[in-house]
Amino acid sequence: MIIRNVTVLDGQSATPLADAEVVVSDGRFSAVRSSADARPAADEGPVLDARGGYLVPGLWESHTHLGGYAFSKPENERAAYISQLLTDYLDVGVTSVVDLGGPLDVELAARDYRAKAADAAAELFFAGPVFTGIEGWPVLDDPKRAPIARQTDNADTAYRQALELADQVDFIKCIYDGEPGAPDKLPLDALKAIVAAAHEKGKNVLVHVHERIDVEEAVAAGADGIEHAFQPQEPSSTAEARDIAALLAETNTYYCPTLVTWEQLAYNGDAGYLQQLVEGGFATQADLPQITSRPIYGHEFPRHSARDSRIRLDYAMRTLALMHDAGVKITAGSDVAMLMPTPPVALLRELHLLAKAGLPLPAVLAAGTRHSAEKIGQQTGTITVGSVADALLLDADPHTDVAHLIDRSHHVGTLRAGRPSWEEA
Numbered sequence: 001m002i003i004r005n006v007t008v009l010d011g012q013s014a015t016p017l018a019d020a021e022v023v024v025s026d027g028r029f030s031a032v033r034s035s036a037d038a039r040p041a042a043d044e045g046p047v048l049d050a051r052g053g054y055l056v057p058g059l060w061e062s063h064t065h066l067g068g069y070a071f072s073k074p075e076n077e078r079a080a081y082i083s084q085l086l087t088d089y090l091d092v093g094v095t096s097v098v099d100l101g102g103p104l105d106v107e108l109a110a111r112d113y114r115a116k117a118a119d120a121a122a123e124l125f126f127a128g129p130v131f132t133g134i135e136g137w138p139v140l141d142d143p144k145r146a147p148i149a150r151q152t153d154n155a156d157t158a159y160r161q162a163l164e165l166a167d168q169v170d171f172i173k174c175i176y177d178g179e180p181g182a183p184d185k186l187p188l189d190a191l192k193a194i195v196a197a198a199h200e201k202g203k204n205v206l207v208h209v210h211e212r213i214d215v216e217e218a219v220a221a222g223a224d225g226i227e228h229a230f231q232p233q234e235p236s237s238t239a240e241a242r243d244i245a246a247l248l249a250e251t252n253t254y255y256c257p258t259l260v261t262w263e264q265l266a267y268n269g270d271a272g273y274l275q276q277l278v279e280g281g282f283a284t285q286a287d288l289p290q291i292t293s294r295p296i297y298g299h300e301f302p303r304h305s306a307r308d309s310r311i312r313l314d315y316a317m318r319t320l321a322l323m324h325d326a327g328v329k330i331t332a333g334s335d336v337a338m339l340m341p342t343p344p345v346a347l348l349r350e351l352h353l354l355a356k357a358g359l360p361l362p363a364v365l366a367a368g369t370r371h372s373a374e375k376i377g378q379q380t381g382t383i384t385v386g387s388v389a390d391a392l393l394l395d396a397d398p399h400t401d402v403a404h405l406i407d408r409s410h411h412v413g414t415l416r417a418g419r420p421s422w423e424e425a
């Protein structure tokens with residue numbers, strides 16, 4: 001298949017390729033060239049004239065918990081439910097979804113279910129259970145939550161478990177959060193052992209952190225990505241952000257601030273916030289009763305007060321652009337969708353917040369595509385020869401306004417592993 005007369009923002013080079021044609025074969029991009037070098041289409045299948053359009057890599061949701069969303073469903077319906085969510089993601093332009101922790105059996109069943117499904121859906125990558133301390137986050141004292149984690153206080157056990165898990169999952173996730181030395185915090189030597197095991201198996205490790213010391217120790221242990229904006233000790237100064245930016249840039253460690261997590265935790269129960277979502281096109285008035293009737297609505301999240309979450313959000317919003325300027329590779333992930341009409345909307349809101357924080361729009365696009373792929377070791381997320389043919393076709397330039405990327409009225413269609421939505425529509 002050929003897409004012609006399109007402007008390609010390949011997710012890699014700074015300058016768009018105007019008046020281009022993109023060739024897809026066997027689910028991958030096989031040529032990206034200027035129309036001046038166009039060839040007859042006979043051997044390359046159907047042609048789509050996309051004049052006036054912009055082709056960008058398919059979006060990535062690089063931090064979510066589909067198993068968590070499926071938790072309320074009966075066990076035998078969870079795989080089908082996750083499969084439906086992956087279809088819903090594709091409907092908003094998200095072609096890859098990265099699950100940062102959930103029960104392994106549910107994730108494996110969901111992948112199996114997808115492999116047999118006929119409809120198109122976003123690709124699923126998952127961590128399976130996360131490594132944490134004894135009764136650490138997110139298990140705490142709830143035995144029902146045990147399948148989402150491997151709780152450990154011992155480096156040798158952690159190493160063996162990580163070796164075994166790495167064969168079944170796409171990457172490894174650790175929670176490194178809590179008082180140093182407390183039993184519910186993963187010991188630092190266990191974190192190092194897990195990273196060593198994962199890297200031996202060629203798998204990346206993403207580490208959920210709370211504050212600066214967690215970031216520094218996780219990076220020293222060899223983490224490939226840091227999950228969540230850190231809680232600042234001195235919110236009035238940008239010094240911590242500058243130090244952490246220098247560290248992440250120097251070690252080429254990815255950074256996923258999950259701004260929308262802190263925003264939802266900070267404004268849970270605030271009717272004005274829901275109105276903002278409506279005004280921004282993230283929800284409709286008709287969605288609100290469904291959102292406000294959720295059990296979590298207006299209730300503080302365990303261990304995360306609204307006040308601390310607001311400090312965390314405000315600080316990240318204020319310092320993200322300087323972290324980007326320092327060379328940090330930012331990734332886009334939402335983590336929770338507790339106040340969003342649906343989980344896919346949370347990623348769109350995250351991209352909106354990244355732009356609002358002052359990231360240049362090409363960096364917002366990189367966060368939502370290539371950087372999110374690279375963070376889990378996938379060399380894709382670009383419109384370049386050999387990359388999986390996942391793309392989003394827009395009717396306006398996403399480098400001039402983030403709304404052109406996230407507002408569904410600008411979405412013309414998607415390509416998912418070379419399969420175009422416009423042929424089905």
Ligand SMILES: [Zn+2]
Nearest residue numbers: 063065100335
């Ligand atoms: Zn998470």
